[in-house]
Amino acid sequence: MTTQDIEPTRAPASAGQSPTLEMVAARAGVSRATVSRVVNSSPKVTAEVVALVQNAIAELNYVPNRAARSLASRKTQVIALVVPESAAKVFDDPFFASVVQGVALYLADTDYTLNLLIASETKSDKTRRYLLGGNVDGALVVSHHSGDHSYTRLGQQLPIVFGGRPINPETAEGHYVDVDNVAGARVATQRLIERGCRSIATIAGPQDMPPGIDRLAGWREALASAGIDDSLIEYGDYSPDDGAEAMRRLLARGVPIDGLFTYSDQLAAGAYSVIREAGLTIPGDIAVVGYDDDRYASTIDPPLTTVNQAPTAMGAKMAEIVVRLIDGEEIDTATTMPTKLVVRDSA
């Protein structure tokens, strides 16, 4: 009676060490190679053998060791999601949080594992090394400053996709998926025009990054094709306070305004309070359309008409693209996601 015989037929999800492929092979009475084939669903294995092996796997509760697999196959099955710390606020930003969610959700259905990396600027080359050190099969980079794309160069050595169009597409390496900011802003502004607004202002965003530039451009396009003046521009950064100040400056110009498009919902929220302070109503006196469709857009009073960017879809798309890139597919450098106008009460 050998040790083998003593082993219970149904090994309990048991004890100490994880079962190895070799143990599965022994139990199924086949070679390790065959087990490996079954695990990797190779087509050339008899159905009977497959069943045999799968039983053994189930009985032993076998799980392949990733490190060993990766070492032997020279594939890591991991995809890094790099979040530059400057944009560490990513998680403060519902948009990015959702992108991350989309990525994770997509990858959950694949054999890839998601590696979340916060790349502080001070050790950005620790990150760089990590990425190029053969520790990941591909990378995703999300950042506010799609402008600074400091990881841009990695594109040549590793499948990588950026969230957001680089400031300078011709110059950048790698793929990116972007939201169609121009179209989003155009449609938003058109909504104002269709409503009858004829003096339409905008609180634009930072002009040193693509979204800011594109949304302003979309606003201009819409006004241009309606023959409306486009000089009512003030800039805001991020917070509602910025929006409030910009709105004050707009009102201070003394020219009547009946429509407002803002770079973000947050900016719109700030503008709301100033409009009210001025004794004006929304949308009665000034109709407003925001951008982002963030959590509070439907909450503020009146509920804000805004542009939805489907961030989880964007995240999923980014993930899908790296995976295909890893598989060697050729893919367009740019992928643009559509936006959708969400009409509520403010315009």
Next chain:
Amino acid sequence: MTTQDIEPTRAPASAGQSPTLEMVAARAGVSRATVSRVVNSSPKVTAEVVALVQNAIAELNYVPNRAARSLASRKTQVIALVVPESAAKVFDDPFFASVVQGVALYLADTDYTLNLLIASETKSDKTRRYLLGGNVDGALVVSHHSGDHSYTRLGQQLPIVFGGRPINPETAEGHYVDVDNVAGARVATQRLIERGCRSIATIAGPQDMPPGIDRLAGWREALASAGIDDSLIEYGDYSPDDGAEAMRRLLARGVPIDGLFTYSDQLAAGAYSVIREAGLTIPGDIAVVGYDDDRYASTIDPPLTTVNQAPTAMGAKMAEIVVRLIDGEEIDTATTMPTKLVVRDSA
């Protein structure tokens, strides 16, 4: 002239394959074992040799291969962050998003890598297997439903820490770090009392999970020690809309209310609008204190007095604890993080 001789003295951050430990050894003129020791900062290596090796490493731009290292050392250096999909909205929730951020930030300074896992309920045992299959050294679980702690049993087999107290601490396995919801709610309510409120209502949260239970308890404690009646309770779930409805019910009771504590800022936002509709002022007629200190708390009008939970600190703490657990330290099962009252204009 061998291939060796052809190799340039300063290998450019170059080409195809990543340099291996063996290449470093060759260049430094030592054995692989020594290089390994240097890489792992073993104490017993001569300073000179260390320098030699480090030069070689720098010149070759060597990065250890994680898979190989992990296979040989039987450690993965990976920590999983499990986000049950039910709570997939985690990322919609700024609180959780920040916890994730805290975890990532903490781990960025260690040699651990963060594995983000979305565990859908349908394949929760795919996740379970993955975790127990020796693919990670430890796990972090964040969830709204800390009640269902379905990963609770893993605690025996893997270092694991939960975000949020389990519904039933005695029953649960594993460590957890929780925010002191009782104290947070108590202090918030005391603020109302100190302000002179004597008829204090609450819009409580779901009573099937710890935070909901604890915050309601904290409210009760405060009222009890001030001898104030504690029957003005209505429940809300998550959204501002829930808050609005709850507020309506509260007002419909016909009893005057001069103070309100809500389970969340979102609920408070909803209550705001109803209070206004009723022609009441904040904080004049009704002072309100929220909970979470989320992004909009300072934005709404009037800026909301609320309770800040320092979620990134909580995330960092969770990460710190798994790491110490992995290192074999003994740690208290429960860790409680403090909260802070943020006074603004609403109370």
Next chain:
DNA sequence: ATGAAAGCGCTAACAC
């Protein structure tokens, strides 16, 4: 303090 050698658990030719 350093080197030699034996694996870690798996995949991938290559043979049969």
Next chain:
DNA sequence: GTGTTAGCGCTTTCAT
């Protein structure tokens, strides 16, 4: 279709 046999790049006794 299945088994044999080398490694993948690193850590880790065990000598020296």
